[in-house]
Amino acid sequence: MVNFARDTVDAADPDAVAMIELARDGGRRTWSFGEVADGAARLAGGLRARGVGRGDVVLTLIGNRPEWVLTMVACFRIGAVVLPCTEQLRPADLRARLDALPGGARLIVADERNREVLSAAAPDADVAWIPDPALLHAEPVAAVELEPTDPCLITFTSGTSGRAKPVLHGQRYLTGQAVQAEHWLGAGPGDVVWCTAASGWSKSARNVFIAPWLRGATALLHDARFDPVERLQLLVRERVRVLCMAPTEYRVISARATVPELPDCRGLVAAGEALNPEVLRAWREATGLTIRDGYGQTETGQLTGVPPGGEVRPGSMGRPLPGVRAWIDEGELVVDPASVPTFFVGYLGDDGDRRDTGEVWRTGDRVRQDDDGYLFFEGRTDDVIISAGYRIGPFEVESALVSHPAVAEAAAVAAPDPERGSVVRAIVVLRDGHAPSDALVRELQDHVKAATAPYKYPRIVDFADELPKTSSGKVKRRELREDPR
Numbered sequence: 251m252v253n254f255a256r257d258t259v260d261a262a263d264p265d266a267v268a269m270i271e272l273a274r275d276g277g278r279r280t281w282s283f284g285e286v287a288d289g290a291a292r293l294a295g296g297l298r299a300r301g302v303g304r305g306d307v308v309l310t311l312i313g314n315r316p317e318w319v320l321t322m323v324a325c326f327r328i329g330a331v332v333l334p335c336t337e338q339l340r341p342a343d344l345r346a347r348l349d350a351l352p353g354g355a356r357l358i359v360a361d362e363r364n365r366e367v368l369s370a371a372a373p374d375a376d377v378a379w380i381p382d383p384a385l386l387h388a389e390p391v392a393a394v395e396l397e398p399t400d401p402c403l404i405t406f407t408s409g410t411s412g413r414a415k416p417v418l419h420g421q422r423y424l425t426g427q428a429v430q431a432e433h434w435l436g437a438g439p440g441d442v443v444w445c446t447a448a449s450g451w452s453k454s455a456r457n458v459f460i461a462p463w464l465r466g467a468t469a470l471l472h473d474a475r476f477d478p479v480e481r482l483q484l485l486v487r488e489r490v491r492v493l494c495m496a497p498t499e500y501r502v503i504s505a506r507a508t509v510p511e512l513p514d515c516r517g518l519v520a521a522g523e524a525l526n527p528e529v530l531r532a533w534r535e536a537t538g539l540t541i542r543d544g545y546g547q548t549e550t551g552q553l554t555g556v557p558p559g560g561e562v563r564p565g566s567m568g569r570p571l572p573g574v575r576a577w578i579d580e581g582e583l584v585v586d587p588a589s590v591p592t593f594f595v596g597y598l599g600d601d602g603d604r605r606d607t608g609e610v611w612r613t614g615d616r617v618r619q620d621d622d623g624y625l626f627f628e629g630r631t632d633d634v635i636i637s638a639g640y641r642i643g644p645f646e647v648e649s650a651l652v653s654h655p656a657v658a659e660a661a662a663v664a665a666p667d668p669e670r671g672s673v674v675r676a677i678v679v680l681r682d683g684h685a686p687s688d689a690l691v692r693e694l695q696d697h698v699k700a701a702t703a704p705y706k707y708p709r710i711v712d713f714a715d716e717l718p719k720t721s722s723g724k725v726k727r728r729e730l731r732e733d734p735r
Contacts, residue, residue, distance in 0.1 A: 336450030551592025
């Protein structure tokens with residue numbers, strides 16, 4: 251029987267620092283493990299008072315703030331299933347997530363600053379707004395006994411030809427992070443770990459606080475937009491020992507700011523896309539550290555990585571983590587699910603074909619392997635666009651575009667970009683009576699930003715008389731990718 255809240259949070263030294271909170275207004279506060287344990291136990295009592303029980307879904311719409319972490323841990327404590335959402339989502343995105351849940355959400359815990367966007371999503375569930383004293387300061391409740399396969403966490407994939415799929419993880423997902431925490435993240439007791447991923451992404455929960463806490467480390471939470479200069483200042487001021495950022499963040503910082511010496515830092519890690527040699531060199535020359543890459547999926551959790559002290563080969567995502575059985579089959583990376591401690595339980599709802607049957611898992615990623623077993627990502631076997639670490643399904647972009655009155659048809663593909671790796675490129679066929687123009691490009695971009703999460707908008711918009719299609723009417727996205735005009 252397991253319970254992350256009891257076995258990791260409650261069991262920690264109550265006086266040790268669990269979190270450092272850096273607020274948007276410049277405020278700073280440290281949270282001890284004792285304070286987190288008490289806060290999560292009281293918030294769990296608040297959830298119970300709102301009717302949340304074992305197996306019920308709680309959706310969160312909170313930034314990188316302690317209240318988000320406390321809500322997550324409170325759900326783990328009582329066996330509720332938490333669905334963290336990024337604040338970048340728009341009403342249509344939130345509505346789609348709620349509709350994808352069998353039975354919907356029992357409760358939504360949201361920051362007051364998200365009231366407008368959440369209200370526009372017209373949720374059926376009850377909503378608790380942060381701060382809510384009745385939620386945050388209820389009578390504490392005890393942790394329940396849970397099985398490793400009991401539901402724990404829901405995250406969403408990126409859709410390729412359709413909507414994003416809800417992925418259900420079991421309690422084993424939490425304890426299973428111990429492998430990557432030791433053999434990739436590399437944090438130790440008392441270390442300050444800063445994973446900059448926004449709350450709502452699969453990497454955020456596991457590396458913002460779960461993996462660090464499994465190693466007795468301190469999680470740094472910064473609730474503010476990315477600023478390269480400020481990021482470097484905070485790294486020095488907060489004496490960060492392990493930094494986990496998206497490759498795009500490393501690239502942007504090295505291009506727009508001077509990377510200083512980081513005397514307290516001993517680990518730089520990245521995941522989501524390959525890092526080019528120039529960026530690796532810039533950070534190594536400034537800090538003496540080489541960024542170590544890793545790889546995983548929403549469904550699997552982390553699968554590969556370069557271990558602390560391991561050799562970094564430019565462009566490589568390392569080798570499979572200890573115990574993970576992975577190999578190349580006809581150019582595609584495949585894994586044995588039984589060897590992955592963080593493998594998911596199954597998809598939810600209409601996508602409910604379960605994946606815990608022991609069958610080989612095909613990642614859909616084209617990967618090559620060198621003679622020493624190092625793996626190199628080469629691209630997707632489907633049409634997912636990977637931009638700045640975000641995995642963007644073309645369907646959502648295309649759906650947003652064709653909802654504009656000027657657009658008859660649209661296709662979204664990846665286009666190379668020096669900072670983001672790739673960006674979304676849209677090829678648009680206009681309706682009669684509309685003509686291409688720079689003003690229309692900006693209008694379409696703003697329309698997509700309003701219709702769906704802003705990171706999905708097409709940074710490139712091209713116009714065409716028609717889209718290339720197969721005899722069955724499917725758009726030939728490969729042909730569009732190979733013809734950048």
